[in-house]
Amino acid sequence: MAARVSETSVRTAQSAEKSAFLAACSRQPVSHRPIWIMRQAGRYLPEYRALRAKVDFATLTRTPELAAEVTLQPLRRFALDAAILFSDIMTPLQGMGVELEFEPAPVVREPIRSVAQIEALPELVPGRDVPYVIEAIRIVRAGLARNLPLIGFAGAPFTLLCYLVCGRPTKEFAAARSFLYAQPEAAQRLLTHLADAMAQYLAAQAAAGAQALMLFESWAGLLAPREFTRFALPAVRRTVDALRSAGVPLIYYLNDGNALMPAVAALDVDVVGVDWRSDLGEVRRILGPQKAVQGNLDPAALFAPPQELRRHADAVLQAAGHTPGHIFNLGHGIWPDTDPDAVARLVDHVHEHGVGV
Ligand code: CP3
Numbered sequence: 130m131a132a133r134v135s136e137t138s139v140r141t142a143q144s145a146e147k148s149a150f151l152a153a154c155s156r157q158p159v160s161h162r163p164i165w166i167m168r169q170a171g172r173y174l175p176e177y178r179a180l181r182a183k184v185d186f187a188t189l190t191r192t193p194e195l196a197a198e199v200t201l202q203p204l205r206r207f208a209l210d211a212a213i214l215f216s217d218i219m220t221p222l223q224g225m226g227v228e229l230e231f232e233p234a235p236v237v238r239e240p241i242r243s244v245a246q247i248e249a250l251p252e253l254v255p256g257r258d259v260p261y262v263i264e265a266i267r268i269v270r271a272g273l274a275r276n277l278p279l280i281g282f283a284g285a286p287f288t289l290l291c292y293l294v295c296g297r298p299t300k301e302f303a304a305a306r307s308f309l310y311a312q313p314e315a316a317q318r319l320l321t322h323l324a325d326a327m328a329q330y331l332a333a334q335a336a337a338g339a340q341a342l343m344l345f346e347s348w349a350g351l352l353a354p355r356e357f358t359r360f361a362l363p364a365v366r367r368t369v370d371a372l373r374s375a376g377v378p379l380i381y382y383l384n385d386g387n388a389l390m391p392a393v394a395a396l397d398v399d400v401v402g403v404d405w406r407s408d409l410g411e412v413r414r415i416l417g418p419q420k421a422v423q424g425n426l427d428p429a430a431l432f433a434p435p436q437e438l439r440r441h442a443d444a445v446l447q448a449a450g451h452t453p454g455h456i457f458n459l460g461h462g463i464w465p466d467t468d469p470d471a472v473a474r475l476v477d478h479v480h481e482h483g484v485g486v
Contacts, residue, residue: 148276150211154341154378154399156421156454162446162483163210164476165280167382167402168462169203170215173469176202186231190220193264200269204277206469207476210456211278211341212269214334216262218284218345219292221330224258225251227293240296240304244312247319253326255333262330263337270338281339283331285346285381286323286368287361290316302351309360320364328371335375342372343380343402350385350404358392369397380423384461390415405430405460409448421454428459431471438471439478446483457483 149163171177177199180189189195199215219227219235227250228238241247255263269279284292292298294305309316331342344365352361369379382402383389393401394416403412403424413422430441442457449455457479463472 148210148278148340150456151278151340151378153454153456154380154421156418156452158453161480162455162457164457164479164483165209165211165213166203166207166463166472167213167459169207169209169213169472170199171463172465173463173467173472174202174206175469186217186233187223190216191261193261193268196261196265197268197272200265200279201272203472204273207473208480209277209476211280212273213280213282213343214262214266214269214339216265216282218282218289218347220262221253221255221259221283221326222289222293224262225253225326226258234298235292237293237296241293241319242304242308244315244318247315247322250319250322253329255330259330259333263333266334266337266339278340279338280341280343280380281331281334281337282343282345283327283334283368285344285349285361286320286327286364287352288346288348289323289327290319291348291351293319302348305348306351309356313360316360320360321367324364324367325371328368331368331372332375335372335377339377341378341380342375343382344368346381346383346386349383349389352389354388354392357389362392362396366396373397382423387412394420400454400456402458403460407460409445409455410450413450413452418452421456422449423456423458425458425460426475428461428464428467431459431463431467431475435471435474438475439482442475442478443482446479 149159149161152159153163196215200212204212219229223229230236291302291305294308295302372379378399380400380402381398384404387407390412400421400423401416403409403422405425405427409422409425426445430438
Protein backbone atom coordinates (compact mmCIF):
# COMPACT_ATOMS: atom_id res chain seq x y z
CA MET A 130 0.00 0.00 0.00
CA ALA A 131 1.38 3.38 -0.93
CA ALA A 132 1.91 5.74 1.98
CA ARG A 133 0.33 9.03 1.07
CA VAL A 134 2.18 12.24 1.74
CA SER A 135 0.22 13.90 4.52
CA GLU A 136 -1.53 17.10 3.55
CA THR A 137 -0.10 18.88 6.55
CA SER A 138 3.36 17.98 5.30
CA VAL A 139 2.73 19.31 1.78
CA ARG A 140 1.33 22.52 3.23
CA THR A 141 4.33 22.74 5.53
CA ALA A 142 6.84 22.60 2.68
CA GLN A 143 4.99 24.82 0.23
CA SER A 144 2.95 27.37 2.11
CA ALA A 145 5.44 29.46 4.03
CA GLU A 146 6.37 32.68 2.28
CA LYS A 147 10.08 32.10 2.54
CA SER A 148 11.76 28.78 1.87
CA ALA A 149 12.56 26.99 5.14
CA PHE A 150 15.57 25.44 3.40
CA LEU A 151 17.08 28.81 2.46
CA ALA A 152 16.30 30.25 5.89
CA ALA A 153 18.07 27.33 7.58
CA CYS A 154 21.08 27.77 5.28
CA SER A 155 21.53 31.26 6.72
CA ARG A 156 20.75 30.08 10.26
CA GLN A 157 17.51 31.98 10.52
CA PRO A 158 14.62 30.60 12.57
CA VAL A 159 12.14 28.45 10.61
CA SER A 160 8.57 27.34 11.24
CA HIS A 161 9.40 23.71 10.43
CA ARG A 162 12.57 21.69 9.97
CA PRO A 163 13.43 21.57 6.24
CA ILE A 164 14.28 18.20 4.69
CA TRP A 165 15.56 16.93 1.36
CA ILE A 166 17.27 13.65 0.53
CA MET A 167 20.63 13.16 -1.16
CA ARG A 168 20.03 11.27 -4.43
CA GLN A 169 16.31 11.95 -4.09
CA ALA A 170 15.96 11.59 -7.85
CA GLY A 171 17.06 8.10 -8.75
CA ARG A 172 16.65 4.38 -8.89
CA TYR A 173 14.53 3.83 -5.77
CA LEU A 174 11.69 5.60 -7.63
CA PRO A 175 9.69 3.39 -10.05
CA GLU A 176 9.03 6.40 -12.29
CA TYR A 177 12.80 6.97 -12.61
CA ARG A 178 13.39 3.29 -13.42
CA ALA A 179 10.65 3.44 -16.07
CA LEU A 180 12.39 6.33 -17.78
CA ARG A 181 15.83 4.69 -17.45
CA ALA A 182 14.47 1.55 -19.15
CA LYS A 183 14.14 3.69 -22.27
CA VAL A 184 17.02 6.17 -21.95
CA ASP A 185 20.59 5.66 -20.75
CA PHE A 186 21.93 7.73 -17.86
CA ALA A 187 24.29 9.98 -19.89
CA THR A 188 21.48 10.83 -22.31
CA LEU A 189 19.21 11.69 -19.39
CA THR A 190 21.79 14.15 -18.07
CA ARG A 191 22.28 15.71 -21.53
CA THR A 192 18.61 16.16 -22.43
CA PRO A 193 17.35 19.22 -20.54
CA GLU A 194 13.65 18.27 -20.62
CA LEU A 195 14.40 14.78 -19.26
CA ALA A 196 16.88 15.98 -16.64
CA ALA A 197 14.26 18.50 -15.50
CA GLU A 198 11.55 15.83 -15.42
CA VAL A 199 13.70 13.52 -13.26
CA THR A 200 14.60 16.44 -10.96
CA LEU A 201 10.89 17.05 -10.36
CA GLN A 202 9.84 13.39 -9.88
CA PRO A 203 10.56 13.19 -6.13
CA LEU A 204 8.94 16.60 -5.56
CA ARG A 205 5.65 15.27 -6.88
CA ARG A 206 5.69 12.36 -4.44
CA PHE A 207 7.12 13.87 -1.29
CA ALA A 208 6.77 17.21 0.49
CA LEU A 209 10.49 17.92 0.19
CA ASP A 210 11.80 21.40 0.95
CA ALA A 211 14.29 21.60 -1.93
CA ALA A 212 14.99 20.15 -5.36
CA ILE A 213 18.46 19.08 -6.48
CA LEU A 214 19.38 19.20 -10.13
CA PHE A 215 19.51 15.77 -11.75
CA SER A 216 23.00 15.38 -13.14
CA ASP A 217 26.27 13.83 -12.02
CA ILE A 218 29.56 15.08 -10.58
CA MET A 219 31.28 13.70 -13.73
CA THR A 220 28.93 15.46 -16.21
CA PRO A 221 31.00 18.67 -16.48
CA LEU A 222 34.20 16.63 -17.02
CA GLN A 223 32.46 14.72 -19.78
CA GLY A 224 31.45 18.09 -21.22
CA MET A 225 35.13 19.15 -21.16
CA GLY A 226 35.97 16.14 -23.30
CA VAL A 227 37.04 13.54 -20.71
CA GLU A 228 35.84 10.22 -22.10
CA LEU A 229 33.91 8.18 -19.55
CA GLU A 230 31.07 5.71 -19.17
CA PHE A 231 28.52 5.29 -16.39
CA GLU A 232 28.48 1.57 -15.48
CA PRO A 233 26.59 2.87 -13.41
CA ALA A 234 29.51 4.36 -11.45
CA PRO A 235 31.73 6.54 -13.64
CA VAL A 236 34.66 4.85 -15.42
CA VAL A 237 37.23 7.12 -17.10
CA ARG A 238 38.67 5.63 -20.31
CA GLU A 239 42.17 7.09 -19.91
CA PRO A 240 42.99 7.74 -16.25
CA ILE A 241 45.08 10.86 -15.66
CA ARG A 242 48.56 10.08 -14.34
CA SER A 243 50.93 12.57 -16.05
CA VAL A 244 51.57 16.30 -16.13
CA ALA A 245 51.11 16.23 -19.92
CA GLN A 246 47.56 14.92 -19.49
CA ILE A 247 46.81 17.57 -16.88
CA GLU A 248 48.13 20.32 -19.14
CA ALA A 249 46.00 19.02 -21.98
CA LEU A 250 42.77 19.42 -19.97
CA PRO A 251 40.78 22.28 -21.45
CA GLU A 252 39.08 24.98 -19.43
CA LEU A 253 35.40 24.55 -18.74
CA VAL A 254 33.21 27.02 -20.59
CA PRO A 255 29.72 26.18 -19.30
CA GLY A 256 27.71 27.74 -22.14
CA ARG A 257 29.77 25.79 -24.68
CA ASP A 258 30.53 22.54 -22.83
CA VAL A 259 27.41 21.90 -20.73
CA PRO A 260 24.58 23.98 -22.25
CA TYR A 261 22.12 21.19 -21.39
CA VAL A 262 22.78 21.64 -17.65
CA ILE A 263 22.12 25.36 -17.85
CA GLU A 264 18.93 24.73 -19.83
CA ALA A 265 17.75 22.01 -17.41
CA ILE A 266 18.07 24.51 -14.54
CA ARG A 267 15.89 27.03 -16.38
CA ILE A 268 13.22 24.40 -17.07
CA VAL A 269 13.21 23.16 -13.46
CA ARG A 270 12.89 26.69 -12.05
CA ALA A 271 9.93 27.33 -14.32
CA GLY A 272 8.25 24.12 -13.07
CA LEU A 273 8.89 24.52 -9.34
CA ALA A 274 6.53 25.99 -6.76
CA ARG A 275 7.59 29.55 -6.06
CA ASN A 276 9.25 28.93 -2.73
CA LEU A 277 10.80 25.52 -3.42
CA PRO A 278 14.46 26.24 -4.10
CA LEU A 279 16.71 24.39 -6.54
CA ILE A 280 20.16 23.21 -5.44
CA GLY A 281 22.92 23.15 -8.06
CA PHE A 282 25.98 21.00 -7.41
CA ALA A 283 29.44 19.85 -8.43
CA GLY A 284 32.05 17.39 -7.25
CA ALA A 285 34.70 18.90 -4.98
CA PRO A 286 38.14 18.96 -6.65
CA PHE A 287 39.71 16.14 -4.64
CA THR A 288 36.75 13.81 -5.20
CA LEU A 289 36.91 14.48 -8.94
CA LEU A 290 40.67 13.81 -8.83
CA CYS A 291 39.92 10.40 -7.31
CA TYR A 292 37.79 9.41 -10.30
CA LEU A 293 40.12 10.95 -12.90
CA VAL A 294 43.31 9.37 -11.52
CA CYS A 295 41.87 5.96 -10.62
CA GLY A 296 39.68 5.66 -13.67
CA ARG A 297 37.48 3.12 -11.98
CA PRO A 298 36.34 3.51 -8.38
CA THR A 299 38.01 1.05 -6.04
CA LYS A 300 37.66 0.58 -2.32
CA GLU A 301 40.90 2.31 -1.37
CA PHE A 302 41.34 4.60 -4.40
CA ALA A 303 44.99 3.55 -4.11
CA ALA A 304 46.11 5.16 -7.38
CA ALA A 305 44.68 8.54 -6.34
CA ARG A 306 46.15 8.47 -2.86
CA SER A 307 49.59 7.35 -4.04
CA PHE A 308 49.47 10.06 -6.74
CA LEU A 309 49.31 12.69 -3.96
CA TYR A 310 52.53 11.32 -2.44
CA ALA A 311 54.39 10.38 -5.64
CA GLN A 312 53.56 13.49 -7.69
CA PRO A 313 52.37 16.18 -5.25
CA GLU A 314 53.02 19.04 -7.67
CA ALA A 315 51.08 17.39 -10.46
CA ALA A 316 48.29 16.66 -8.01
CA GLN A 317 48.17 20.31 -6.94
CA ARG A 318 48.04 21.36 -10.56
CA LEU A 319 45.15 19.05 -11.30
CA LEU A 320 43.30 20.18 -8.16
CA THR A 321 43.75 23.84 -9.12
CA HIS A 322 42.44 23.16 -12.61
CA LEU A 323 39.42 21.32 -11.26
CA ALA A 324 38.80 24.01 -8.62
CA ASP A 325 38.66 26.71 -11.32
CA ALA A 326 36.51 24.59 -13.63
CA MET A 327 34.00 23.85 -10.86
CA ALA A 328 33.91 27.53 -9.88
CA GLN A 329 32.95 28.38 -13.49
CA TYR A 330 30.45 25.55 -13.57
CA LEU A 331 28.73 26.48 -10.30
CA ALA A 332 28.69 30.20 -11.09
CA ALA A 333 26.90 29.37 -14.34
CA GLN A 334 24.38 27.24 -12.43
CA ALA A 335 23.65 30.12 -10.04
CA ALA A 336 23.32 32.53 -12.97
CA ALA A 337 20.80 30.15 -14.58
CA GLY A 338 18.70 30.04 -11.41
CA ALA A 339 20.18 27.60 -8.86
CA GLN A 340 19.44 29.10 -5.42
CA ALA A 341 22.05 27.15 -3.44
CA LEU A 342 25.26 25.39 -4.52
CA MET A 343 26.60 22.15 -3.06
CA LEU A 344 30.05 20.60 -3.38
CA PHE A 345 30.30 16.84 -2.83
CA GLU A 346 33.49 15.58 -1.13
CA SER A 347 32.42 11.97 -1.31
CA TRP A 348 35.93 10.62 -0.81
CA ALA A 349 37.00 12.93 2.03
CA GLY A 350 37.32 9.88 4.28
CA LEU A 351 40.30 8.61 2.30
CA LEU A 352 42.46 11.39 3.69
CA ALA A 353 44.07 11.96 7.06
CA PRO A 354 43.64 15.52 8.36
CA ARG A 355 47.17 16.44 7.24
CA GLU A 356 46.64 15.39 3.61
CA PHE A 357 43.12 16.82 3.61
CA THR A 358 44.53 20.17 4.75
CA ARG A 359 47.36 20.04 2.25
CA PHE A 360 45.42 18.95 -0.85
CA ALA A 361 41.63 18.84 -0.66
CA LEU A 362 40.95 21.90 1.49
CA PRO A 363 42.96 24.55 -0.45
CA ALA A 364 41.33 23.33 -3.66
CA VAL A 365 37.78 23.54 -2.36
CA ARG A 366 38.63 26.92 -0.78
CA ARG A 367 39.67 28.17 -4.21
CA THR A 368 36.27 27.19 -5.60
CA VAL A 369 34.38 28.61 -2.63
CA ASP A 370 36.26 31.92 -2.70
CA ALA A 371 35.41 32.36 -6.37
CA LEU A 372 31.72 31.74 -5.62
CA ARG A 373 31.13 34.11 -2.71
CA SER A 374 30.05 36.80 -5.16
CA ALA A 375 27.37 34.45 -6.59
CA GLY A 376 25.16 35.48 -3.66
CA VAL A 377 23.75 32.03 -2.89
CA PRO A 378 24.42 29.73 0.09
CA LEU A 379 27.27 27.25 -0.31
CA ILE A 380 27.11 23.72 1.09
CA TYR A 381 30.15 21.46 1.49
CA TYR A 382 29.31 17.80 2.06
CA LEU A 383 31.97 15.43 3.36
CA ASN A 384 31.49 11.71 3.48
CA ASP A 385 33.33 10.08 6.37
CA GLY A 386 34.59 13.51 7.40
CA ASN A 387 34.40 13.34 11.18
CA ALA A 388 38.14 13.72 11.76
CA LEU A 389 38.28 16.62 9.29
CA MET A 390 35.70 18.90 10.90
CA PRO A 391 38.25 21.07 12.81
CA ALA A 392 39.88 21.85 9.44
CA VAL A 393 36.50 22.46 7.76
CA ALA A 394 35.55 24.99 10.46
CA ALA A 395 37.89 27.49 8.78
CA LEU A 396 36.24 27.14 5.35
CA ASP A 397 33.91 29.96 4.32
CA VAL A 398 30.79 27.93 3.52
CA ASP A 399 27.28 28.44 4.91
CA VAL A 400 26.40 24.79 5.47
CA VAL A 401 28.42 21.64 6.15
CA GLY A 402 26.87 18.35 5.05
CA VAL A 403 27.55 15.60 7.60
CA ASP A 404 27.66 11.83 7.09
CA TRP A 405 25.83 9.44 9.41
CA ARG A 406 28.87 8.36 11.43
CA SER A 407 29.22 11.73 13.14
CA ASP A 408 27.23 13.15 16.04
CA LEU A 409 25.54 16.33 14.77
CA GLY A 410 25.74 18.05 18.14
CA GLU A 411 29.46 17.41 18.36
CA VAL A 412 29.98 18.60 14.76
CA ARG A 413 28.05 21.81 15.51
CA ARG A 414 30.25 22.42 18.52
CA ILE A 415 33.40 22.00 16.42
CA LEU A 416 32.15 24.12 13.51
CA GLY A 417 30.95 26.95 15.72
CA PRO A 418 27.92 29.23 15.49
CA GLN A 419 28.68 30.60 12.01
CA LYS A 420 27.75 27.42 10.12
CA ALA A 421 24.56 25.51 9.53
CA VAL A 422 24.64 21.71 9.28
CA GLN A 423 22.86 19.28 6.99
CA GLY A 424 22.28 15.61 7.70
CA ASN A 425 22.64 12.97 8.89
CA LEU A 426 20.32 9.95 9.16
CA ASP A 427 21.96 6.67 8.14
CA PRO A 428 20.49 5.70 4.71
CA ALA A 429 20.16 2.20 6.18
CA ALA A 430 17.70 3.51 8.80
CA LEU A 431 15.04 3.73 6.07
CA PHE A 432 14.90 -0.07 6.30
CA ALA A 433 13.78 0.01 9.94
CA PRO A 434 10.11 -0.64 10.83
CA PRO A 435 8.08 2.65 10.80
CA GLN A 436 8.09 3.11 14.57
CA GLU A 437 11.86 2.61 14.74
CA LEU A 438 12.49 4.90 11.79
CA ARG A 439 10.69 7.69 13.65
CA ARG A 440 12.90 7.08 16.67
CA HIS A 441 16.05 7.29 14.54
CA ALA A 442 14.82 10.52 12.92
CA ASP A 443 14.10 11.95 16.38
CA ALA A 444 17.64 11.11 17.47
CA VAL A 445 18.97 13.20 14.55
CA LEU A 446 16.64 16.10 15.42
CA GLN A 447 17.73 15.92 19.02
CA ALA A 448 21.44 15.83 18.18
CA ALA A 449 20.99 18.86 15.89
CA GLY A 450 19.62 20.77 18.87
CA HIS A 451 17.58 23.95 19.00
CA THR A 452 19.97 26.46 17.52
CA PRO A 453 18.75 27.63 14.08
CA GLY A 454 20.65 26.17 11.13
CA HIS A 455 19.75 22.52 10.63
CA ILE A 456 18.60 20.95 7.37
CA PHE A 457 17.45 17.35 7.75
CA ASN A 458 18.93 14.91 5.23
CA LEU A 459 20.45 11.47 5.06
CA GLY A 460 24.13 11.05 5.89
CA HIS A 461 24.79 9.86 2.32
CA GLY A 462 22.78 9.07 -0.81
CA ILE A 463 19.59 7.02 -0.56
CA TRP A 464 20.03 3.37 -1.55
CA PRO A 465 18.40 2.11 -4.76
CA ASP A 466 16.44 -0.63 -2.94
CA THR A 467 14.80 1.78 -0.45
CA ASP A 468 11.00 1.67 -0.21
CA PRO A 469 9.63 5.08 -1.36
CA ASP A 470 6.90 4.77 1.31
CA ALA A 471 9.61 4.94 3.99
CA VAL A 472 10.77 8.25 2.49
CA ALA A 473 7.20 9.61 2.61
CA ARG A 474 6.94 8.62 6.26
CA LEU A 475 10.30 10.21 7.08
CA VAL A 476 9.47 13.51 5.38
CA ASP A 477 6.11 13.74 7.13
CA HIS A 478 7.58 12.85 10.50
CA VAL A 479 10.33 15.46 10.26
CA HIS A 480 7.78 18.13 9.28
CA GLU A 481 5.40 17.22 12.06
CA HIS A 482 7.90 16.56 14.86
CA GLY A 483 10.97 18.57 13.88
CA VAL A 484 9.76 21.73 15.52
CA GLY A 485 11.07 24.83 13.87
CA VAL A 486 14.11 26.42 15.38
O1 CP3 B 1 20.88 13.74 -5.68
C1 CP3 B 1 20.20 13.72 -6.72
O2 CP3 B 1 19.03 13.28 -6.74
C2 CP3 B 1 20.77 14.34 -7.97
C3 CP3 B 1 21.47 13.44 -8.81
C4 CP3 B 1 22.89 12.97 -8.52
C5 CP3 B 1 23.43 11.83 -9.18
N1 CP3 B 1 24.75 11.75 -8.85
C6 CP3 B 1 22.69 10.96 -10.08
C7 CP3 B 1 23.21 9.62 -10.38
C8 CP3 B 1 23.89 13.53 -7.74
C9 CP3 B 1 23.85 14.73 -6.79
C10 CP3 B 1 25.06 12.74 -7.97
C11 CP3 B 1 26.37 13.04 -7.36
C12 CP3 B 1 27.42 12.02 -7.39
N2 CP3 B 1 27.78 11.19 -8.41
C13 CP3 B 1 28.33 11.82 -6.33
C14 CP3 B 1 28.35 12.60 -5.03
C15 CP3 B 1 27.34 12.12 -4.07
C16 CP3 B 1 27.68 10.80 -3.42
O3 CP3 B 1 26.88 9.87 -3.58
O4 CP3 B 1 28.69 10.71 -2.74
C17 CP3 B 1 29.21 10.79 -6.72
C18 CP3 B 1 30.34 10.22 -5.90
C19 CP3 B 1 28.85 10.41 -8.04
C20 CP3 B 1 29.51 9.40 -8.90
C21 CP3 B 1 28.57 8.35 -9.29
N3 CP3 B 1 27.64 8.50 -10.31
C22 CP3 B 1 28.42 7.05 -8.77
C23 CP3 B 1 29.26 6.50 -7.64
C24 CP3 B 1 27.38 6.43 -9.47
C25 CP3 B 1 26.91 5.01 -9.32
C26 CP3 B 1 26.34 4.72 -8.01
C27 CP3 B 1 24.88 5.02 -7.97
O5 CP3 B 1 24.40 5.70 -7.07
O6 CP3 B 1 24.19 4.47 -8.84
C28 CP3 B 1 26.89 7.35 -10.42
C29 CP3 B 1 25.77 7.18 -11.37
C30 CP3 B 1 24.54 7.92 -10.98
N4 CP3 B 1 24.51 9.24 -10.66
C31 CP3 B 1 23.21 7.40 -10.92
C32 CP3 B 1 22.38 8.46 -10.55
C33 CP3 B 1 20.88 8.43 -10.40
C34 CP3 B 1 22.78 5.99 -11.26
C35 CP3 B 1 22.80 5.88 -12.75
C36 CP3 B 1 21.73 4.99 -13.30
O7 CP3 B 1 20.56 5.40 -13.34
O8 CP3 B 1 22.08 3.90 -13.74
